[in-house]
Amino acid sequence: MNNKSGLILRHTPGVRANHWFVAIVFILATLSGLAFFHPAFFFLSSLFGGGPWAKVLHPFIGVILLAAFFMLASKEWQYNRVTDADRQWQKQALDIMLMRPVKMPDIGRYNLGQKYLFRTLLLMIAVLFLTGIVIWQPYFAPRFSIGLVRLAVVAHGVAGFVTITAIIVHIYAAYWTRGAIRGMTRGTVTAAWAKHHYPGWYKEMSRGSK
Amino acid sequence: MVQQSLNIERRSATTTPSPGVRHSVEVAKLIDISKCIGCKACQAACMEWNDIRDEVGTCKGVYDNPPDLSAGSWTVMRFSEVEAENGKLEWLIRKDGCMHCADPGCLKACPAPGAIIQHTNGIVDFQQENCTGCGYCITGCPFNIPRLSPKDHKAYKCTLCSDRIGAGLEPACAKTCPTGAIMFGSKKEMIIHAEGRIADLKERGYQNAGLYNPEGVGGTHVMYVLQHADKPELYSGLVKDPQISPLVVFWKGIAKPLMSYGLGVAVLTGIMHYVTVGPNETEEDETEK
Numbered sequence: 068m069n070n071k072s073g074l075i076l077r078h079t080p081g082v083r084a085n086h087w088f089v090a091i092v093f094i095l096a097t098l099s100g101l102a103f104f105h106p107a108f109f110f111l112s113s114l115f116g117g118g119p120w121a122k123v124l125h126p127f128i129g130v131i132l133l134a135a136f137f138m139l140a141s142k143e144w145q146y147n148r149v150t151d152a153d154r155q156w157q158k159q160a161l162d163i164m165l166m167r168p169v170k171m172p173d174i175g176r177y178n179l180g181q182k183y184l185f186r187t188l189l190l191m192i193a194v195l196f197l198t199g200i201v202i203w204q205p206y207f208a209p210r211f212s213i214g215l216v217r218l219a220v221v222a223h224g225v226a227g228f229v230t231i232t233a234i235i236v237h238i239y240a241a242y243w244t245r246g247a248i249r250g251m252t253r254g255t256v257t258a259a260w261a262k263h264h265y266p267g268w269y270k271e272m273s274r275g276s277k
Numbered sequence: 278m279v280q281q282s283l284n285i286e287r288r289s290a291t292t293t294p295s296p297g298v299r300h301s302v303e304v305a306k307l308i309d310i311s312k313c314i315g316c317k318a319c320q321a322a323c324m325e326w327n328d329i330r331d332e333v334g335t336c337k338g339v340y341d342n343p344p345d346l347s348a349g350s351w352t353v354m355r356f357s358e359v360e361a362e363n364g365k366l367e368w369l370i371r372k373d374g375c376m377h378c379a380d381p382g383c384l385k386a387c388p389a390p391g392a393i394i395q396h397t398n399g400i401v402d403f404q405q406e407n408c409t410g411c412g413y414c415i416t417g418c419p420f421n422i423p424r425l426s427p428k429d430h431k432a433y434k435c436t437l438c439s440d441r442i443g444a445g446l447e448p449a450c451a452k453t454c455p456t457g458a459i460m461f462g463s464k465k466e467m468i469i470h471a472e473g474r475i476a477d478l479k480e481r482g483y484q485n486a487g488l489y490n491p492e493g494v495g496g497t498h499v500m501y502v503l504q505h506a507d508k509p510e511l512y513s514g515l516v517k518d519p520q521i522s523p524l525v526v527f528w529k530g531i532a533k534p535l536m537s538y539g540l541g542v543a544v545l546t547g548i549m550h551y552v553t554v555g556p557n558e559t560e561e562d563e564t565e566k
Contacts, residue, residue, distance in 0.1 A: 103388040103411060105537045106290040118389050118409035119430075166554055204412035205425055217416045220386075221528040228536040232543050239547035245558045263559045 073258045075272050077250035085139045086251055092132045093234065099125040100227055126203050133196045140189055146176045152267055153179040173267035184237055191230040198223040284397040289387035301398040305464035306437065306448060308372050309474055309502040310512065312458035315340065315354055315370040319450035319459060323352050326438065326449035346373065348426030348433040352450060355513035361505050371512040375422045375435035377401045379495030382521035385529050386417030399464065399498035400439045405431040419494060419519035437498065467500060474502050493520035
């Protein structure tokens with residue numbers, strides 16, 4: 068899909084819109100959820116109009132996040148099989164992170180780190196949703212046994228931590244890999260960027276355009 | 278409700294010390310189940326003093342009425358007919374309500390600063406104006422006491438009449454009890470009084486009579502004199518060895534502080550990586566190679 072300017076389409080407008088919608092909702096869910104995570108973050112509830120409003124909004128934000136994320140996930144699902152190139156990448160991951168000169172294996176559309184991120188988010192958002200239902204006052208929590216609610220509050224906190232940590236890694240990796248963010252904002256990446264980071268995908272794209 | 282003049286031992290979701298330089302005597306309510314006749318005057322006095330009116334329910338065919346605690350019923354009498362010893366029928370009536378734990382699980386679980394406070398006199402009190410309605414206090418309580426109001430989505434429970442005690446009065450239920458089954462005073466005095474009652478009960482053949490002041494929650498500021506202290510579960514399922522759930526202890530005491538640091542470390546790691554390794558840039562003429 069090379070065009071004359073040497074740019075390659077990485078993400079379609081639909082995927083971009085979906086991704087940034089998920090990002091906004093995720094940030095809202097994180098800020099309102101952190102308010103209840105530890106007293107050190109309680110001040111964040113002010114962003115939502117105080118403690119009661121943060122408590123009221125957080126679960127609804129969560130449901131919107133689930134819907135938007137799974138819509139995005141259904142589009143990206145197909146690109147997340149682990150390949151031999153990915154296994155090779157894993158062995159070189161530390162070298163890549165420390166920017167030591169390595170020969171990049173034939174990575175497809177996404178590298179293994181991104182695939183792990185995708186899988187982590189998929190699992191964790193499902194866990195957050197299910198445990199969130201169990202602890203959702205006043206609508207659902209009274210229907211569950213107190214033992215299950217206690218388990219769910221712990222699991223919700225841990226899953227929240229894993230998810231937020233994964234997103235911190237995701238944001239940093241996108242910032243660190245110069246040229247990646249434009250793939251998600253403007254949709255296109257340079258051919259050189261594609262060849263450098265995703266040689267397998269680059270070959271596939273250039274074959275398609277010829 | 279609020280009694281700002283009382284001194285504060287602990288506040289929920291607060292990591293700095295509470296205003297607690299003044300010391301007050303630990304108080305306690307002693308409920309002598311062997312003296313209770315189940316008249317429910319305490320229930321009526323509680324709703325009278327606190328201006329709470331529960332919805333009128335229906336008769337379930339038993340004396341328990343209302344059948345359970347609610348945001349509008351902070352104390353209920355629980356009736357149980359048991360054969361505790363040698364087929365002898367006994368009618369055990371327990372006045373259920375907040376136990377005012379020295380180590381309150383509700384306060385530990387609460388994420389809203391100052392929504393639950395523990396006074397230096399031992400009273401655990403909900404401050405509804407700070408309550409977010411999340412229901413975490415319910416997960417923290419080993420006695421299944423707090424209730425969310427369907428009307429305002431705030432948690433409510435017995436205040437031990439903190440407003441009356443602040444003004445030098447005894448709790449409404451203790452004031453009204455016609456048999457003297459509910460006593461109020463300093464915790465020390467109440468324990469001494471209970472010892473006399475227990476000795477008396479033992480003389481009358483209740484070999485296992487004893488005081489219910491469970492150590493698992495650091496002792497309570499509502500204590501029971503039980504005829505069968507070896508089997509508290511006979512009294513409508515009074516918990517034998519109440520403890521804050523280990524899940525709640527792990528969640529609030531270990532996991533959340535640790536994970537909060539973890540998030541900070543993740544951000545710091547990213548910044549340190551960037552300033553030491555630098556950005557991962559692509560040479561634009563790379564395709565030509």
